[in-house]
Amino acid sequence: DIVLTQSPLSLPVTPGEPASISCRSSQSLLYSNGHNYLDWYLQKPGQSPQLLIFLGSNRASGVPDRFSGSGADTDFTLKISRVEAEDVGVYYCIQTLLTPPAFGQGTKVEI
Amino acid sequence: EVQLVESGGGLVQPGGSLRLSCAASGFTFSTYWMYWVRQVPGKGLVWVSRTSPGGSITTYADSVKGRFTISRDNAKSTFYLQMDSLRAEDTALYYCARDLGGSAGFWGRGTTVTVSS
Numbered sequence: 001d002i003v004l005t006q007s008p009l010s011l012p013v014t015p016g017e018p019a020s021i022s023c024r025s026s027q028s029l030l031y032s033n034g035h036n037y038l039d040w041y042l043q044k045p046g047q048s049p050q051l052l053i054f055l056g057s058n059r060a061s062g063v064p065d066r067f068s069g070s071g072a073d074t075d076f077t078l079k080i081s082r083v084e085a086e087d088v089g090v091y092y093c094i095q096t097l098l099t100p101p102a103f104g105q106g107t108k109v110e111i
Numbered sequence: 112e113v114q115l116v117e118s119g120g121g122l123v124q125p126g127g128s129l130r131l132s133c134a135a136s137g138f139t140f141s142t143y144w145m146y147w148v149r150q151v152p153g154k155g156l157v158w159v160s161r162t163s164p165g166g167s168i169t170t171y172a173d174s175v176k177g178r179f180t181i182s183r184d185n186a187k188s189t190f191y192l193q194m195d196s197l198r199a200e201d202t203a204l205y206y207c208a209r210d211l212g213g214s215a216g217f218w219g220r221g222t223t224v225t226v227s228s
Binding site: 037054097100104105 | 156158172206208211
């Protein structure tokens with residue numbers, strides 16, 4: 001099974017400052033169609049997860065442009081250009097290339 | 112508006128059964144893969160099962176294989192998770208989700224399952 005490793009697991013942030021989260025996969029997430037099957041979700045306190053980034057680097061509908069995803073193969077990064085107070089919560093990466101789909105451990109972002 | 116509403120959770124004794132439902136609205140349910148994901152409070156997300164748009168393909172996490180059965184009724188825009196032989200370690204908040212791995216990823220608010228004597 002594919003294992004996703006996120007770092008850091010806890011990330012104190014300052015509003016207005018940038019933030020970055022890493023997600024590393026134990027196997028390549030690059031499919032033959034050229035897409036990397038790695039998504040990013042944010043679970044705000046008391047809420048269900050919401051999609052931020054799909055296929056490695058595509059922002060989901062309605063997601064602010066301060067969020068960006070990059071990377072390929074086994075190394076991926078989620079960046080927040082300028083953190084806002086509403087960005088607190090736990091960020092998860094998920095791979096859906098192979099069964100079983102797997103989540104990273106989560107990165108808790110707090111002000 | 113897209114909505115996924117889970118129901119059917121509750122308290123059950125070890126060895127017992129529960130049937131979770133997820134009612135979908137606001138989108139063409141029959142065209143999407145649908146998923147169940149669970150989360151122990153304060154812990155991470157764990158994929159449980161998924162079903163293809165037509166229901167012919169179903170897959171399960173090893174931890175639930177042989178005990179849980181996923182199914183769907185596209186006419187009712189609803190899918191289900193039949194959970195048998197429940198164990199204490201199945202205690203969690205169960206989410207239904209649409210299109211994990213795609214641009215339309217969306218989750219319900221979850222239903223709580225507690226397995227305890």
